[in-house]
Amino acid sequence: MNDTWLDLTRFIREMRTPAGLPLDDELTRDMDLYHDLEWEPARILDVMQAWAQRFQVDLRDFDVAYYVPSANMRKLDIVAAALKSPFSASARELLGGRSLTLGMLEEAMKCGSWKTD
Template sequence: MNDAWPDLERFIREKRAPAALPLDDKLTRDMDLYHDLDWEPAKIVEVMRAWADRFHVDLHDFDVRYYVPSANMRKRDIVMTALKSPFSASARELLGGRSLTLGMLEEAMKRGAWKQD
């Protein structure tokens, strides 16, 4: 799949369609699923599974908690961590996670497998 971007772009727009605000902005490879698209961890997992099925990508190495550490936190713990974040680099890192970008999905489509950094 040499030119995967147009297919990925269509797929993301389909998955974003039910959102309150339509995704009219231009999609870019550096857009993050959590930070830029505002998808919660459960939505990211749902979309990643559908994406893997549609584009035949092996997801054995994918773990949403690696990219969004708060995915396995209780809401109370997330709130406490958010309150600590102005004073704690580790709290900010925990809330921020790692990038999970459209460009990473495009590369995985070309490889046929997800590779965690």
């Protein structure tokens, strides 16, 4: 088994524990921090900074709003987009964002820096 993956899963479990119940499910590389782990943008930023420090990953190119567009939106704008989403592809895209997966974190750990698609 890959040491990088084991180190990452241990870290993610540590980050999950203070937020509530421990994560008992098996972690997979395709798990998304926002959709699957249910972390809000502020939590994602905190975790990413702790992760980068622990594993010496350069986050210069990381922008949480690229992955979770609502990170830079006012709550009122998020609600408005949610109400429009059944009828508007652009509203759905705005709320959906891009994947931010554990596999992406693992790859960044291997190369030492975050690369945006």
